[in-house]
Amino acid sequence: MSLKNLIKTQILLTLFCFVWVDFAQAQNQTSYTEETAKLLEQVNLKTVNGREMAEVPLKLVLQLAIDRSVSLQSSKLGNQAALHAVTAAQERNTPRLTTSFGYSKTPLISASSSCSPSQLCGSSTSSLSFSSGYSLRTDSGLTYGLTYAEKNSKSTVLSLLEMGGEVTTGTTGEALSTSSLTSSVSIPFFQDSGTEFNEIPVRLAEIGVTRGQLNSKQTEMSLLKQVASIYWDLVGLLETIEVKKKAVELSEKLLRDNQARLEAGVLNSTEVRITETQLMRNRHSLFSSRLDALRIEDQVRAALNLTNLPVGLLPSDKPKTQFAVPEDVSVLLEKIYANDSQIGLTQASLEQNNYQLEQELNKQKTNMDLSLSYILNGYSKGFFGSTADFSKSKLHGMSATLSWKVPFWRSGYY
Structure with a gap:
């Protein structure tokens, strides 16, 4: 490739990158504009001190915090995963069907007097096998x-x-087909027995759902507390700004009066300088409070994940000076106890520990199992022809096996 062609290629790639970046920014800006427009439809707009402000009630701010919080969305995804874990635990004992096909050819030769006149004799057996089994484990074990x-x-x-x-x-001898139909059952007596024990995986998965919901609730309450605190800080600061504006107006009026007295000769210039200094202090304090209000607005935007809101935020709610306390305090305490996420998480942990303790104690029990089976046998020359013999009781077989394993306890503990 020549130098001229290389330069042309670099220029084209650069132009393509610029076009792609501009296109992506335009797409993002369009989505931000639509999102902002939907939000501004829910509020009243007014102009305050030359700024366009959106009057927002606390209820709307808290709802936006819930809807737009990334941490809450992540918690919801975790709750969905926990629900899927419950479904998986409930379906752990699904029936299983196992099928297999096989072919084998086995030669077997040995030396025997019956082989005369040959020194070695034997046979080669070719076999074609098929099996299909159905198994099911119940919740009782x-x-x-x-x-x-x-x-x-x-x-x-x-x-x-x-x-x-x-x-x-x-x-070559005639083909012989042997078939069997085996029904079996295995019964545990001590270890792994009982519906209550075998459903522990489901209970643990349900506790996982409960913990996830409580964690989501705790995260939501913490977020709402943070947003509400910032909201009321902004309310208090705006009230402070109004007071400081009046202080500036009073200082300006006092300065005009003192200047008039100075011209009339009833006041010296020192008093006027003191008044001017106080006016500058009040103006500086007002300016600082307005900057603090802008900072708190930015905190609200960050908490609500609103990075492209083109207007300012003006709280429309005012704090109440009275709070109605119910006469029956015990009912209020019970409600607080029932809605406390941390207490709920502690209870869930205790319940989880109890189930885990039960699983560990189960391992120390005697593992005794009774296995029963009943077999129907049949014989024929071709595949599936031997099933006619299943009705012959003399070809039936059965077995019963009782096995147990006793754990040895340790003589000491750490």
């Missing part, structure tokens, strides 16, 4: 199973006249 298995085998005679000689193939 019982496990049920039903398995169908079938194996079709055919054998061919093999012989060797001498060691290291050629293998001679003889006759």
